[in-house]
Amino acid sequence: MKSSVETKNKNKKDKTMIVRIAPVVGLALLFPLAAAAAPLAKECGPNKSYVIGFSQANFKEPYRAHVDHELQRLVKNYPQFKLVIADGQANDNTQVSQVENFLTQQVDILFVSAFEAAPLTPAVSAVYDKGIPVIELDRRTTGEKFTSFVSGDNRAIAHEAGLYAASLLPDGGDVAILEGLPSSSPAIERLEGFKAGISTNPKVKIIAVQPVDWMQDKAVEVFSAMLQAHPDIKLVYTSNDLAAAGAYIAVKQAGKLGQVKIIGTDGLPGPSGGIRAVAEGQWTATYVYPTGAAEALDLAKKILIDCASSVPRLVTVPTQRIDASNAKELYAKGE
Structure with a gap:
């Protein structure tokens, strides 16, 4: 038969074990394993089709036409993509309306070259706030609500x-x-x-x-x-x-x-x-x-097809004299 002293010592050891284990369990509850970052696009993956809406500042300038041509040529390398280009007609109201239409249509990603930065910012920000990735090409808006900016320096x-x-x-x-x-x-x-x-x-x-x-x-x-x-x-x-x-x-x-x-x-x-x-x-x-067309489409691929959780905020394309x-x-x- 065990003495009362032995029993007390055993109880003391048990309590000590409980005290040592309890904090570890508490830490596990307080700090669960970090979840993987979510994809930038709501819908993504290699087995779906996607619509790219591009709000172009205007079709008048030869450079703008060159950008459109490059996008139309290169998008053929991506069978999952359908490219829709809207002519902003060098008019702020027209371009704002077109961006709003792209939002209503729920395009999968928005490309945009702003005719003027400030007037277009609220419409572009609204698209971004709805969870639609935004790639700004050549011309920035004034806000910070965009996914990536592709441009020459x-x-x-x-x-x-x-x-x-x-x-x-x-x-x-x-x-x-x-x-x-x-x-x-x-x-x-x-x-x-x-x-x-x-x-x-x-x-x-x-x-x-x-x-x-x-x-x-x-x-x-x-x-x-x-x-x-x-x-x-x-x-x-x-x-x-x-x-x-x-x-x-x-x-x-x-x-x-x-x-x-x-x-x-x-x-x-x-x-x-x-x-x-x-x-x-x-x-x-x-x-x-540079048009940045190839770089913009590569970003779209990473976001929509590869389900990227992040892409470079700035993509700078080099020049040549x-x-x-x-x-x-x-x-x-x-x-």
Whole structure:
């Protein structure tokens, strides 16, 4: 028979064991294993079909048409995808309505290039808030409610153009800038980037800056007036190839061919693109502004087909300078 002392010692050990075990059980209840991150898309997987709604700023600008063409060409590599492109018609109200329609139709993912950033932000944010992934192409809205932004680095591209322009004028001279649409993020970033690049040559003086809203006819009108007011302009930087084409017309009409260097931005292929203009000596250079089409579709694949729980917030696509050293070769290749 056990003594009372032995019994007390046994009870003490049992209580000690209980005290030691209890906290472990409590921790398990308080901190369960973390759940895996949810997919970005409500519906996803390789055995379904998906609709991509793309709200394009407009169909007028050649660059916009180039983006549309690239998307339509490359989407054929994804049998599960149906691409629907809406023309924003360079009108805020029209584009807002189209984004709202895509929301009503419950597209599986929204691609968007904003005509103007601020007016479109609430509509894009509403799509995002409904759990539909949003890929912004080229032009940002003002909010943070988007899944990923795919773009060339406008500021870096323009900075490169500014450095190149500075090197073309070692003895200095007057320079003009034809800005894009001032309320769009690319126009702002390209203006700032070019100014920063060309400022590396203190002999260069920027004597005129004016927006032409990306349009050729306005570029002709504005640059013609600039040439009259400042007849010693030696170089003009334009925010897109269409404006560069307008600048060339103004230079030709003023009888100044060969006297004014023209630098564009876009580097578009085809008979009416910037690559041909450089190849034929009309412009000094242009910089390729990538469409981001391949990158946007790859993101859509990851989100919709691969059920990704995260994708890069920013995807930057590199540029290339088109000048006399490579323009003819690239144009012959159809690039």
